[in-house]
Amino acid sequence: MTKEQLLAMSADDYMSAEQLAFFTGLLQAMKVETHERIDKNRIIIESLETPSDPADVASVEEERHWLVNAIERDQRLLPQLEMALGRIADESFGWCDDSGEPIGLQRLLISPTTKYCIEAQERHEQLDRHQRQI
Template sequence: MIASPIPDEQMPTEAEILGAPDENYMDPRQLAFFRARLLHERETLLDAARETAINLQQQIDAPADPMDRATLEEDHMLELRVRDRERKHLHRINKALARIENGSYGWCEETDEPIGVRRLIVRPTATLTLEAQERRELRRRFDS
């Protein structure tokens, strides 16, 4: 686990991050805030994955009734699809943590402009400004 350089009691709040002046963009306090948020999100996903594994192991005995068995299998498939989506999100979280470490977190990978604190609070794994993301989605629609 990546240790935060700021003690928990001194960790800035979301309101402090939002109210910070532009010249504080991605300073050590903001980076510590986003690192803590990403680590918490990663731990939540890993806990859910462990819980899924335990649930699937506990339900090895299939019910005798075909309808009950079908319902159980459908529930398992749904849970596995959710976990697969979460696995992909976990990969994005790890990449965001790596960007914090290498100093590129918070900067658009296409334009090198600040992504913006508001956008990062909503989506801490964002790699593009809102405008760059919209352009990318528009290109995808036209390319399809």
């Protein structure tokens, strides 16, 4: 099934077996891609040599720092992907953890690991901002 076919389905088909299979495939593909990116970035880091020119050292260190951040970001994504697959298994995927309302196909296509509808996500972000200000 393509994204276009998914979006063309009726509202009555929301989180049907066919849609859940689509998102399972999407999340599994994202997991594979994420693992591949982590491996690729680790290989690149290992291949970076420390140059003798001090000006080049800063450039290499900046690249190394960027790659480490990318690896860390991807490593934080992996558990989110696993949790989303778990929500598919327990049939809670696609439904807001706060309100129980549908999250929506468009939102899930953009962010398939999300647990919240837009309204609930905005409330969580406002609460986080408020708590950081205290």
